[in-house]
Amino acid sequence: MGERVRHRRSDVVEHALSVLDRYGLADLSMRRLATDLGVQPSALYHHFASKQLLLAAVADELLARGRRDERATEGEWDELVAVVCGELRDAMLAYRDGAELVAAVSAFGLGARRPADELEQILGAAGLAPAGARLAARTLLHFVFGHVADEQTQLQASASGAIDGLPQDSDFAVGLSIVIAGIRDLILRQGNELPKNLSWVMGR
Amino acid sequence: MGERVRHRRSDVVEHALSVLDRYGLADLSMRRLATDLGVQPSALYHHFASKQLLLAAVADELLARGRRDERATEGEWDELVAVVCGELRDAMLAYRDGAELVAAVSAFGLGARRPADELEQILGAAGLAPAGARLAARTLLHFVFGHVADEQTQLQASASGAIDGLPQDSDFAVGLSIVIAGIRDLILRQGNELPKNLSWVMGR
DNA sequence: ACCTGAACACCGTTCAAGT
């Protein structure tokens, strides 16, 4: 002891990612992080105004690490969508509780803006009006977050001795193809006639 | 004082629902619940082995209250699916943080078994093989949970003075119609040929 | 069957003060 233990924002994020991967989101507390870094809990508030903002930074870094930096910019819209969603899945699967973290962060409106914007742009270029592109992009993200969160839950269950929890690429691919096929249908319908009576779909 | 304050399981669940609706999921703690009921925190563990199981019971009750008890059993599969999903949405929208609660509970494999089973059964009857019906049902639930969670987040933001957060039935209907159209496509494709090369959808 | 009392091992956040 005697040496001061100064850190930068990026040191904190880096260590948070390793705690996340090793012990899970539930064990990722400000106090634990501080203790690990040899610092008082209050010191972390020099770098982040709240735990939520720290988690947002961790989620951003997790997604940034999962990004392949060169990526096809041309091709059919459905292929481009599949690439973005597959990359997002891989990024979240790379860290324990990655999907839970990203979903939590984007629930309070902070993370995953990048993939959301990319999907919206691709779908706009594919011919959807802005509102439709936005809705379709959100629907894709809901699928990806939900599906990968399920995969990681089962993964952890199987790590604790249960059976049959390996992530199935084909399940993800088929689920994604459902949403993509639905969007294709929306593109074809749009401009022509939107269903005049949506109430049947509401069930009342 | 002097009167003993005995409660039954259902009293605890009932009060938990009212705390949820009034103060939100973050304020729904075992200690707060106990204090409200005039009881020691440890007393709750007579009724529930853990907070997670208490939350599961609360989610079950929330969904049970949202159920219309007589419901069409015949009709087109897409209409039946829309009814189940719309009812699920209404049930969650009826309580503050309802979607967050149900999603959290079903993430650790406890709640919303009812809607999941119903959807699976409807989709099986529509001609999907068991694995496909299961996957399609989960995809529908991911959409509903994600979409309604978004709606409730925006609802709370707008309650705190922000603009433009009213739940839009039409957004839900359009999003749901995307997933339903995708499932329709899957039903048509199945038996014939499944896409031989799914790797394009994985993006690598 | 339902509850008390007390303890254990934690949380996030604030704030004046230090270097």
Next chain:
DNA sequence: ACCTGAACACCGTTCAAGT
């Protein structure tokens, strides 16, 4: 710029004991 020290107001859970 980055951190300490101390406090405030909380958590979930366990367990022996009581009626």
